[in-house]
Amino acid sequence: MSFRFLVLLLGVSAVALTVASESPAAEVSAARMSERIDALSRFGANPEGGVSRVAYSEADIAGREYIQSLMREAGLDVRVDTAGNLIGRREGSDPSLPAIMFGSHIDSVPGGGNYDGDVGVIGAIEVIEVLEDKGVTTRHPLEVVSFTDEEGGLVGSVAMALGLEDSHLDDASHSGLTVREGIRTVGGDPERLDEARREPGELAAFIELHIEQGAILAEAGIDIGVVEGIVGIHWWDVVIEGFANHAGTTPMNRRRDAMLSAAELTLEINRIATSMSGRQVATVGRIRAEPGAPNVIPGRVVMSLEIRDLSTEKIMQVFKAVEAAAAQIVEKRDTPIRFEPTGVASVPAPTDERMRRIIAAAADGLDLSYKVMPSGAGHDAQDITHIAPTGMIFVPSKGGISHSPKEYTSPEDMANGARVLLETVLAIDGGALE
Ligand SMILES: [Zn+2]
Numbered sequence: 001m002s003f004r005f006l007v008l009l010l011g012v013s014a015v016a017l018t019v020a021s022e023s024p025a026a027e028v029s030a031a032r033m034s035e036r037i038d039a040l041s042r043f044g045a046n047p048e049g050g051v052s053r054v055a056y057s058e059a060d061i062a063g064r065e066y067i068q069s070l071m072r073e074a075g076l077d078v079r080v081d082t083a084g085n086l087i088g089r090r091e092g093s094d095p096s097l098p099a100i101m102f103g104s105h106i107d108s109v110p111g112g113g114n115y116d117g118d119v120g121v122i123g124a125i126e127v128i129e130v131l132e133d134k135g136v137t138t139r140h141p142l143e144v145v146s147f148t149d150e151e152g153g154l155v156g157s158v159a160m161a162l163g164l165e166d167s168h169l170d171d172a173s174h175s176g177l178t179v180r181e182g183i184r185t186v187g188g189d190p191e192r193l194d195e196a197r198r199e200p201g202e203l204a205a206f207i208e209l210h211i212e213q214g215a216i217l218a219e220a221g222i223d224i225g226v227v228e229g230i231v232g233i234h235w236w237d238v239v240i241e242g243f244a245n246h247a248g249t250t251p252m253n254r255r256r257d258a259m260l261s262a263a264e265l266t267l268e269i270n271r272i273a274t275s276m277s278g279r280q281v282a283t284v285g286r287i288r289a290e291p292g293a294p295n296v297i298p299g300r301v302v303m304s305l306e307i308r309d310l311s312t313e314k315i316m317q318v319f320k321a322v323e324a325a326a327a328q329i330v331e332k333r334d335t336p337i338r339f340e341p342t343g344v345a346s347v348p349a350p351t352d353e354r355m356r357r358i359i360a361a362a363a364d365g366l367d368l369s370y371k372v373m374p375s376g377a378g379h380d381a382q383d384i385t386h387i388a389p390t391g392m393i394f395v396p397s398k399g400g401i402s403h404s405p406k407e408y409t410s411p412e413d414m415a416n417g418a419r420v421l422l423e424t425v426l427a428i429d430g431g432a433l434e
Contacts (some may be wrong), residue, residue, distance in 0.1 A: 001361050024134045025422050028126055030415035035413070036122045040066060041107065041114040050114055050405025054174035055107035055149035056182030056266045063106050064186060067121060067146055076144060083159030083196035084148035084188030085411055090128060092141045092429075099141040100428055101388070102127070102207040102421060104382060105150035110153075115406025115414075119395065120209040123418035128424060138429040140204050147380045148186060155179055157380035159196045161387045197434040203388040205355065205428050207303040208381040209417045212408050215400025216373060223368040223416050224396025226359045229350035230375045230382040231308040234315050238265065238284075238326075239338040244291055244299025253405060259289050259298040268325040269305065273318060279374055280309040304341070310348050310374050320366075349382035351390055355391030360430050362423035368416055376408075391431055393420050 025187040043066060044051040044059025055057040064086055071078045076088030083254045089099070104120025121433070148156030150360030152173045158164055169180040169190055180190045188196070212218075217225050273282035283306045289298040305322065306314045319339075326337040356372065361372040373394070381392045396416035398408040 004336045005106040009037075023137060023365075023423065024130045024426075025419040027133055028129045028418045028422060029129075030411035030413050032129070033119075033122050033126050033414045033418060034411035036070065036125075037114055037118055038119055040122065044108065046111060048111070048405035050112055050407065051108050052107065052110050052112065053108045054110055054178050055152050055155070056173055056175040056185050059185060060107050060175070064146070065428050067106060067125075068127050070146060072399040074125055075132050075430065076128060076176075080187040081160070082183075082189040082194075082197040083156050083164070084183045084186040084193045085156040085160060085196065088125075088128070092132075092138045092143045094139045094143075095416060096322065098202055099143045100138070100204045100207075100425055101145055102209070102425060103142040103143075103145035103147070104208050104210055105147045105156070106375035107149055107151050109151045109403050111403075111405065113402060113404055115211045115397070115409045116402055117150055117384075119211055119409060119414050119417065122208045123414065123421055126415075126418040127422045127425060130293055137428070140429050142202075142425065148188065149179065149182065150380055154378065154380055154383055155183070156196075157383035159193050160198050161383040162195055163197060174283050177410075198387055199282075201386045203384075205433060206381065206384040206388045206390045207355070207421060208390075208392045208422055209361075209378060209421045210379060210394060211402065211407070212394040212395045213377050213395070213397055213400070213402035217371065217394060217396040218398055218400060220371065221369075222371045222396070223413070224359075224363040224368050224370040224420055226363070226372045227351055227381075227392035227394055228356065228372055229310045229348060230346070230377075230379055230392075231310050232315055232348035233306065233308050234319070235342045235345055236305040237340045237342050238262075238303045238305050238317075239340060240265070240301040240302055240303075240335050241338075241392060242297065242299050242301070242333075244336045245297045247295045247297050250297060256334050257297050258301040258335050261329050261333045261337065262287060262289075262301040262303055262332075263327055264329050265322075265337065266303070268329070269322055272321045272325065273307075276318065278309065279315060280307065280314055281376065282307045282318055282322070283378070297413060304342075306360070308376060310350060312348055339347060346378055346382065349385045351381070351382045351385065351391050352389035354433055355389050358427050359391050359393055359424050362420045362427060366416070366419050368420065389404040391424065393417055
């Protein structure tokens with residue numbers, strides 16, 4: 001009897017049976033995942049207890065070798081695509097079906113932690129281990145992926161879904177090598193990047209398990225985050241013109257102080273983002289006063305404005321309100337304010353609605369609590385939304401700390417994520433997307 005058939009039987013007749021005790025998800029091992037996270041953490045270990053395993057470094061290469069060995073032990077067919085993505089494949093019973101892909105990345109930021117990305121790759125391999133142990137053959141082929149250089153601009157997933165801009169290949173990576181040299185170092189071929197492309201329809205689905213990197217789940221004691229999408233990020237320089245003058249001889253009522261306008265506008269930006277309904281965030285993170293001396297009234301201030309939300313319209317709505325507030329400040333203080341767009345760091349990438357429902361149902365079936373939430377950080381999944389139905393599963397980050405050696409997710413939380421991932425893969429394989 002196939003596993004799927006068994007689940008079907010359980011589904012229709014289950015009165016006393018709990019899915020959790022019969023499902024292969026019960027076989028997910030928190031201890032094995034934890035051991036492997038520890039083993040991976042030795043590659044690029046830093047004195048603070050985290051890792052500095054930047055893409056293309058010796059530590060990255062050693063970590064990738066470790067992941068390849070785990071993939072092979074789990075019975076996967078391993079290859080490196082031309083963008084340097086590590087892909088382990090397990091054939092399904094129906095060769096006409098597209099693959100279900102899942103995974104994340106193992107490169108870190110300089111001075112990073114042991115969980116960002118790693119949990120998704122170790123969790124994906126755990127899913128394969130359990131299917132092997134239980135002798136489950138899926139209909140769809142399965143592909144476990146560890147994307148190249150996530151922290152340097154989602155290099156591997158951009159190459160797979162959208163194509164890398166040639167100009168980006170000459171950018172320096174954290175390792176000191178250019179992206180082009182780096183891709184070659186990890187076994188890719190920057191001259192044949194087109195071969196790493198996957199077309200829409202080529203993948204049945206993509207799922208990324210990842211730590212939340214924020215404190216929402218941990219603080220609320222919720223097991224699983226069902227990610228609605230990855231937020232868009234818009235940046236501006238705000239230029240405020242005042243009049244630089246002597247700080248001793250200019251009376252208080254005769255000043256055109258650009259810093260005062262900047263301070264007022266900063267408070268307004270916070271008030272606007274807080275007072276609107278929704279989960280938009282707006283930040284002034286950098287400020288520079290000119291000429292920048294203790295005894296000179298600031299004649300000019302340049303500060304940054306960043307707005308993030310799941311919808312571009314909402315981002316622009318916040319921005320319009322900020323512009324209106326700025327106009328009032330200009331009137332009051334006679335300090336012209338200019339907004340110069342400096343870029344769209346990312347466009348909003350909603351996950352597939354069906355995938356959210358499947359992930360939520362998987363959590364429910366395992367008696368895990370969940371919350372539907374946006375991702376404020378960027379992920380490889382945002383690129384794959386362009387070519388495949390994509391879903392993301394978050395697990396709690398202790399204290400909301402990430403990109404730090406203090407990053408921590410408990411073995412049980414990691415295992416819960418892998419359990420939901422496994423159930424999600426099986427549901428999709430069983431036709432939940434059809
Ligand atoms: Zn990550």
